[in-house]
Amino acid sequence: MKLEEIQAPLNLKLVTKNTNTDREIRGGYASDLLSWVMAHAKENDLWITIQSHQNIVAVASLLNLAAIIIAENANIDDNTIEKAEQENIPIYSSDKSTYEICGILYNLLSKESG
Secondary structure, three states: OEHHHHOOOOOOEEOOOOOOOOOEOOEEEEOOOHHHHHHHOOOOEEEEEOOOOOHHHHHHHHHOOOEEEEOOOOOOOHHHHHHHHHHOOOEEEOOOOHHHHHHHHHHHHHHHHO
């Protein structure tokens, strides 16, 4: 499933401009602890977090993650958005909780693979 296909079902707002939303999603990972994400998330995962500082972009870039979803309408720093655009890492904002996003994403990806 491609990033652009999950935007509507998850009611996501793309906050980065000129980033690649044509990317395939392999799976998802939810955590707010950066070192945990670095140890456990996989390439092409969609990362769900409430963290919104610049370091999330560095982690996503290092792991080659498909995108980042910032849950619960957490405020996203302009410097984070700018860094994500430079690194071509899409960042989405959602008013949903991490729990809700994970449930919907799991169902969407399960339907595709099943």
